[in-house]
Amino acid sequence: MQSAVDIGWGTILAIKTVVVLAIIPLGAIILGYTFLLKMMAHMQSRLGPMDPGGFHGWFQLFGDGIKFMQKEDVMPAQSDRRIFAVAPAVVVISTFLVFLVIPAGPDLVVSNLDVGVFYALAVSSLAVVGVLMAGWASANKFALLGALRAGAQLIAYELPLLLAVVGVVVMAGTMSLQGIVEAQQNGSIFGWDGIGNPFIFGQIIGFMLFLVAAQAELTQTPFDMPVAESELVAGYMVEYTGFRFLFFFIGEFGTAFAFAGLAATLFLGGWAIPHVTDPGWSNVLGPIVLLTKVMLVAFLMFWVRFTYPRLREDQLQAVAWKFLIPIGLANILITGALKVAF
């Protein structure tokens, strides 16, 4: 894959990291604005922000960002200062690392690791550490309860997440995300290769499992025990203000963007458009196609978030261990058997 202009290896890496660093807050804002503000509002028969920025309040989240930046960054007196300061950074770093692997075009990916999927899931579980640090350091009982719940929940839902992805890897035969995208583009469903073979058909159970597990990873309703407004007010984020709270906000929606990106790549064929193979076009259309698929998956996730009540702590664990994991294992079994048979 020879890019048109031959520039130094270092500068390419620098450009890519800058682009990724820019995408994440932008992605968080796009996702946050369209779903959290506008879609949720219309689902609740109201309009959402209309005034900021004139047309339909597009400036709302940018304004929030600026507002948070100039707010005073308060540290509770009895808090563990260093850990309190570092915690949000840990959460956001785990999101940045996931983006390194998601491809937006034939060569629009920071580093095309062969073990891409494995790396992405491993890195996404870093957030647990950040959450526990935040909860413990802010010396507040509500934060402590929220953090303990978050720890238990994130660990419990790593497993179903992995099992869901294993099915895809089995079908694609490779763990590198570019490989998975190609497998879906060139694959065919029982001979007919009109739209390639997006794994959502073969792996419908895997897709559902991934969505449910991603919902839990993002601590969104019906799994938002750690940040339960009516009980723990704001869970582990309760003592954070100003710029650090902005980090948490970007972390939350950045991870949502990352997981939606992963789901789109693994199950909906990523940036690939069937039968469009020449790299020039793909590089241009790739990101747009990926964005639409991401918005589609994100719509599903947020739609569930605004409709369902919240599960209780023990029910949440029961759903993970007794319900999701057996289904994940069964899914792998069936995929393996079918793979061997055909």
Next chain:
Amino acid sequence: MPKLPKPKAPGLIGGLGVTFKTMLKGAVTVQYPHEREDPPTRARGVIALKEENCTVCMLCARQCPDWCIYIEGHKEKRPPRREGGRERTVSLLDRFDIDYALCMYCGICVEVCPFDALFWSPEYEYSEANIADLLHDKEKLGEWMETVPEPEPLEVGAESGKK
């Protein structure tokens, strides 16, 4: 009676259907500063004072549960109506303040006033930055008089005996 049991999708899917349908239906928000929803004619927004009717009988100040009406009046001599009759003494208002910071809009003063000097007006946009400005004096209460609507016609079957 409770609706016919139409084929029941499991509750989880039914819930999603409800939110999706509402998303497509229009929103009900009234964007306040640009659009306004006008309150019904009987809404109790602010109390208006018709100064000519007031005879400083202090009934409203006495009956107000919140003690938020402050009245000062004086008496004057007036030429008799018919010549040769006795000189009339008339009470005039010097000060008639209603403190809307204390008022709870119960309407006892409007009702107890024997000379119909106080009226309700559905006006509601008189909030102030400084709470002291909520003490409306005689002129301000007079201004509200224009916003007092005509009493509505009553429902069918109502005996319109009372005022």
Next chain:
Amino acid sequence: MSVDFAVDRQAWRHLADAQVNVELDTGDMILNLGPQHPATHGTLRLVVRLDGERVISADPVIGYMHRGYEKLTEFRTYPQITTLINRIDWLSSFANEVPFLHGAEMLMDIEAPPRAQYIRTILTELSRIATFMLFLGEMGLQVGALTPPFYGFRDREHVLNLIEAATGGRFHPNFNRIGGLKDDLPWGWINECRNGMKVVLDACNTLEELVAENEIFEARTRSIGIIPPEVGAGYGVSGSNLRASGVDWDLRRDGKPYLVYPELDFKVWTHPDGDSYARYWVRLQETREAARMVIQMLDRIPSGPIMAKVPRIIKVPEGEVFVETENPLGQMAYYVISKGATGPFRVKIRSASFSNVSILPWLLRGVYVPDVITILGSLYFILGDIDR
């Protein structure tokens, strides 16, 4: 059935004025839910002693909203008291005035004309619908769903607009007088009310579909906070909370006949389980029932005067009367002792939420923290009702 407050005296003084700092003494942690907390409808403070996430003992601390109504009523005349008492349960404020004025009318041997009785009952049922619409949405929020409260509030607007069109005040109508009402209904109010009732019935179906039939909601509320009938009655729990435990007792049908309820046919809904889900379900059916009752009344409203012959200065003859009515939150009653003056000598205000909340220490033992919030939501109390 003894109540065990197994906490020594010194701990109470410490507990009551406990500042919010970390007190991790030997395992159980004291958590202050409130007085500013999203799950309490107002300023209820729950001092909860936790072992992990399980509640060992919960002690509600009330009085943050105490306005001393019983003392104030001794310094007020009857019209002034009606403006006072509709601020006890501010969500169904018209329903608060009905028992007090009925008591005063009984003492003065005055009967409100039939049209006034009908309009009073319609407005009571409208305030019941307004309260329950808010509850049906709010319960979803307590359990974590973000959308139901907006539906509850949106459809409640129709009812509040009706009340405002007739009485002038959305929350505090102040429309009730001894011997009748202040004024008659405005033009076109009756079919306006019919459309409102259609909206309410549709809203009940939407909320049932969104919340009551949701499996996660059922998982969160079924068999949570079960109140056995005899314990509930012992604590004085009343209204939908008691009917949800299977007690078939509704003052509109079983108590002394008041307003026009004897002429209406309505069903008293009960549920055998007595858990949080039953309380939600009973209130949902009662909202529908209230809407049907209003439609019945609208068809049969008689014409005629709105106010009985009442002297200008009201002096209530000497005597005592106890009047109880079925308010949305439960049994609301006034024990009016009058000595022939323009104001009562002593009024005992029996409000429903006071007793509904007094069962919390018994009910919350051994419960998870999230279930504490569900139970608080399902009991549905209003702070003004508790603290008076």
Next chain:
Amino acid sequence: MADDLEKEQSGAAEEVSVEQQLARTDEPAAAEQARADADEADAPPTEEQAEGESRPLDETEQELLTRLERELGDAIVESADAFGMLVVRVKPDAWRRAAEASKHELECDYLSFISGVDWQPAPREGDEAGGDTSAPVQPTEMTFGVAGSTGRLQVFAHLESTKRHWGVTLKTDVDASAPHAESWVTTYPGADWHERECWEMYGIAFDGHPSLRHLYLPSEFEGHPLRKDYPLLARVVKPWPGLVDVEPMPGEDTPTAENGGSSADADKGDGADAAQSADADQGESS
């Protein structure tokens, strides 16, 4: 499907409640009828009812009374009817026994409330309360309500039966010197809060109560607010806007007390009765 589940249960409950409804409608109607006849029979003006010679009890009240008498015997001091509700005054030492009797004999499982009454008329503030004369003027001599009272303080409670749909009000006297009463917490657990409130507001201690501490008022509050001699502080602080200091007419030195005059003639100097008359003629004139 959950909804159908509710339907069967409610369906079942429906049959049950329909029969009960039929059975029940005739019972209160009969009671209502009896009371109505009793009223026509001797048609007493309500004043006569006040002198303690109360209207005859209708038969639900009669049945309640006989059951209570069978249980408590002479502990019942006096009983009367107050607008269709039985009021029974029992001796102070039989207060807990009365609770148990009504719980078992009368099947009154529902505790409505427990509270106190202070029969002493409030001292007339007149000028201290900022000259407020709008407060209702209570009679100055001490009279007791239905079923009388020996002293100034009384505890009264109301109990109801959720099954039989009737209720009774129990009263007992409390001597003002050392006010105390027996606690009902063992029979009705709900009595705990009611008694704490009654202790806090009236100073009536309840022996046998697990932890008598403040319910509404802050822990360092002294005094018992609902007692009649406890002033309403809010009204002492602010002068009453209804007060009118009438200046003399120009050229006269004393304010002329016009009758039927539009301006109020209750000036500072008048005592309580003037305020009373002011109120009265105010009423007539308007």
